[in-house]
Amino acid sequence: MRLVMALSTAFVLCASAPLRLRVEIGPGNVAQETRLPLLYWVQGIETAPALKQAGIEQIAAPPNKLDEWRKAGLNVIALSQQDLAQRVKLLVPRVAGRADVASATRRPWIDSNGWRFMRAPTGKFYYDLSERGTGKATLAIAEAWAYQADAILKIDPADLAAAGKMLAFLRALPHTNLPLIADIGLIDDGSAATGEVMNLLTRRNLMFRVVAAPAPQLKINIKLGSKEYPQSEASDPNAFALKVRRQLGDENRSLRIYGTEVVISRLTGDGTRLRLHLLNYSGRDVDSLRVRTRGKYARAELKAFGIEQAGPEDFVVEDGATEFTIPKLGVYALIELPAVN
Amino acid sequence: MKRRTFVQLLAASPLVSPLIEAGAEDIPKYRVASRYKPAATPGMPGPYPGRVIAVKSAKCLDAKDERADPAVVREMLERGMRELTREASTIDAWRRFIRADDVVGIKVNAGGRPNVVSAPEIVAEVVRNLMAVGVKPAQIYVYERFQGQLDEVNYAPHLPQGVTIIGAERGNRAIDNRNYDPLTYVEADFFGEDDTRSNMMRLISEKFTKVINIPNMKDHGATGVTGCLKNIAYGSFSNVARTHYNGVSHTLSFVGTLAAVEPLRSRTVLQIMDGLRGVWHGGPFARTKKYVFYPKRILFGTDPVAIDRLLLDIIEEERKAHGAISVWERSVKYLKADDTRARDADPNVNIIIREPGHIEYAAKLGLGVDDLKKIQVQEIEV
Numbered sequence: 001m002r003l004v005m006a007l008s009t010a011f012v013l014c015a016s017a018p019l020r021l022r023v024e025i026g027p028g029n030v031a032q033e034t035r036l037p038l039l040y041w042v043q044g045i046e047t048a049p050a051l052k053q054a055g056i057e058q059i060a061a062p063p064n065k066l067d068e069w070r071k072a073g074l075n076v077i078a079l080s081q082q083d084l085a086q087r088v089k090l091l092v093p094r095v096a097g098r099a100d101v102a103s104a105t106r107r108p109w110i111d112s113n114g115w116r117f118m119r120a121p122t123g124k125f126y127y128d129l130s131e132r133g134t135g136k137a138t139l140a141i142a143e144a145w146a147y148q149a150d151a152i153l154k155i156d157p158a159d160l161a162a163a164g165k166m167l168a169f170l171r172a173l174p175h176t177n178l179p180l181i182a183d184i185g186l187i188d189d190g191s192a193a194t195g196e197v198m199n200l201l202t203r204r205n206l207m208f209r210v211v212a213a214p215a216p217q218l219k220i221n222i223k224l225g226s227k228e229y230p231q232s233e234a235s236d237p238n239a240f241a242l243k244v245r246r247q248l249g250d251e252n253r254s255l256r257i258y259g260t261e262v263v264i265s266r267l268t269g270d271g272t273r274l275r276l277h278l279l280n281y282s283g284r285d286v287d288s289l290r291v292r293t294r295g296k297y298a299r300a301e302l303k304a305f306g307i308e309q310a311g312p313e314d315f316v317v318e319d320g321a322t323e324f325t326i327p328k329l330g331v332y333a334l335i336e337l338p339a340v341n
Numbered sequence: 342m343k344r345r346t347f348v349q350l351l352a353a354s355p356l357v358s359p360l361i362e363a364g365a366e367d368i369p370k371y372r373v374a375s376r377y378k379p380a381a382t383p384g385m386p387g388p389y390p391g392r393v394i395a396v397k398s399a400k401c402l403d404a405k406d407e408r409a410d411p412a413v414v415r416e417m418l419e420r421g422m423r424e425l426t427r428e429a430s431t432i433d434a435w436r437r438f439i440r441a442d443d444v445v446g447i448k449v450n451a452g453g454r455p456n457v458v459s460a461p462e463i464v465a466e467v468v469r470n471l472m473a474v475g476v477k478p479a480q481i482y483v484y485e486r487f488q489g490q491l492d493e494v495n496y497a498p499h500l501p502q503g504v505t506i507i508g509a510e511r512g513n514r515a516i517d518n519r520n521y522d523p524l525t526y527v528e529a530d531f532f533g534e535d536d537t538r539s540n541m542m543r544l545i546s547e548k549f550t551k552v553i554n555i556p557n558m559k560d561h562g563a564t565g566v567t568g569c570l571k572n573i574a575y576g577s578f579s580n581v582a583r584t585h586y587n588g589v590s591h592t593l594s595f596v597g598t599l600a601a602v603e604p605l606r607s608r609t610v611l612q613i614m615d616g617l618r619g620v621w622h623g624g625p626f627a628r629t630k631k632y633v634f635y636p637k638r639i640l641f642g643t644d645p646v647a648i649d650r651l652l653l654d655i656i657e658e659e660r661k662a663h664g665a666i667s668v669w670e671r672s673v674k675y676l677k678a679d680d681t682r683a684r685d686a687d688p689n690v691n692i693i694i695r696e697p698g699h700i701e702y703a704a705k706l707g708l709g710v711d712d713l714k715k716i717q718v719q720e721i722e723v
Contacts, residue, residue, distance in 0.1 A: 107535065205535065242533040246533075258523075258537070259580075260518075260536065287517045288521070
């Protein structure tokens with residue numbers, strides 16, 4: 001691991017790209033840089049003090065306002081409405097009310113963008129939270145960060161302070177990318193049906209990665225349209241995800257979450273440590289979330305956004321697995337677990 | 342045999358015991374995690390398996406406003422406890438179960454508010470007797486899963502200062518788990534739900550040395566009846582509503598499985614079933630008085646299975662008197678899955694195929710005696 005730049009000098013300005021922090025040479029196909037999402041700011045120059053007060057030092061803005069923003073002392077990247085429109089628009093991340101849709105389950109319906117990021121790791125995305133996404137800026141920022149997505153956010157100005165706090169929180173986290181941990185390989189044919197399968201696997205915390213061909217080291221490989229996974233089964237993605245889960249077996253899953261059905265996780269690791277991102281889509285704190293991960297790990301380090309707490313509780317290592325409780329989870333938390341030899 | 346096939350077959354013979362028909366594949370795979378060992382004599386079934394004292398009184402409720410008469414309730418409790426233990430004095434009867442240094446949890450049932458809950462007069466009398474034994478108010482906890490329900494019932498005016506009234510969660514929203522023990526649970530996948538664990542309340546595993554169970558006499562849409570077993574099991578663990586869904590219920594095996602988890606099984610030493618009022622349909626709730634009836638009795642014992650077996654007949658008899666279908670009815674023609682409005686409007690509607698066989702199942706787990714021939718009932722009139 002080589003850290004090339006220190007945090008304070010790591011701001012790299014790239015046209016229409018989010019803020020990048022700390023460059024690292026990573027292994028294999030792991031992205032070498034971590035990146036934070038960027039705010040697309042269309043408010044007037046008079047809002048510069050509010051941005052600075054929120055700790056925002058860099059924004060994306062319409063090209064005709066670049067000089068004004070630079071004079072105001074902010075790093076600014078030109079981004080036209082046309083540039084924005086070329087990006088993939090994302091859902092407002094949340095637990096959605098779906099009164100108009102008959103549900104096969106009683107589970108909360110989560111609007112998550114994780115599968116979109118998984119499908120297009122080099123894609124360019126944007127969230128429009130300016131009208132119907134008020135209060136969701138922190139979750140959107142954390143979601144984009146957890147998946148290391150190239151994302152721009154248009155937020156409600158009322159969420160500026162919260163967004164600034166989340167960005168500051170994320171800047172203080174480790175900026176090293178680790179390989180994704182997966183139990184399942186999925187061959188993505190780019191179809192809507194496969195996309196929805198990816199969505200359900202994500203929402204059910206079934207750890208998968210996109211593969212070009214079946215990967216023998218993974219416990220399960222899915223190719224929609226194959227004999228084992230007929231196309232017709234994709235018409236019920238919930239049942240499809242359940243079938244995959246039962247094939248895998250809960251005891252063999254790299255990660256289990258207990259105590260909530262509104263938290264989506266992303267798991268990475270490199271053999272020496274495990275890194276777990278937890279995203280809470282509910283809009284409310286979750287108390288005492290229990291995590292189980294396969295493998296033996298030492299006491300975890302917990303960093304939870306907006307919540308002061310000592311660390312994971314009721315830490316247990318037994319039967320080849322490690323379990324612990326997150327006492328309170330707000331929008332986002334990161335847990336680092338060093339491996340036990 | 343798959344569950345669906347099973348339901349269809351039973352439609353033609355609704356009174357067949359489900360345990361006779363159910364194959365082993367119908368019982369979910371359970372994994373029980375607990376650090377606690379059973380007591381030499383676990384509280385359930387305790388020292389009096391198969392023994393039930395039924396104390397009746399026509400005077401226990403005021404004829405006008407149906408309020409319980411505290412003096413009559415006191416006498417009912419004294420007679421019931423003395424008869425159960427065959428002790429000459431009430432305090433000695435209580436000393437059979439409770440010591441002055443015990444920390445006691447009183448499991449009430451507040452789910453049937455406002456009409457049928459564990460009567461405050463009975464709860465108050467239990468507390469008074471605990472204090473007579475020497476238990477300090479600070480060592481006494483009245484508990485339920487949901488604080489909101491306890492607040493609605495409002496036990497506080499009936500209890501001495503210092504007694505704690507506590508719920509594990511504010512409401513049934515599955516986002517507040519801090520009062521549950523992460524190391525004591527039953528794990529099972531019923532319907533493919535993400536959260537497959539039901540955890541025991543921390544108070545039970547970490548604080549209480551004894552538990553007294555005060556259920557009501559109630560019908561239940563998923564279990565047939567809700568008495569001692571259901572009250573102590575589903576009222577002491579998290580994430581239990583997941584067992585019934587879309588007309589199907591796994592309560593047959595889960596109720597007993599939960600009740601048998603240590604330390605709950607060993608520490609639950611006394612069952613006092615409040616039958617001053619009851620609900621013969623629409624349970625476990627009692628939002629209207631439409632289905633409320635008045636058995637005017639209290640049942641005492643240490644064997645939850647024996648008491649619940651009697652309860653089954655009490656509810657069944659009341660339903661029969663009103664021309665309602667049996668709690669054993671499994672025909673899909675009466676099933677309107679999850680339609681609580683239809684259920685509340687018509688006693689011949691089931692929202693789930695009920696599982697009254699959970700009592701027989703609990704007996705097979707060693708929690709008590711369900712064979713009526715082996716249950717000794719002693720009736721007392723006050």
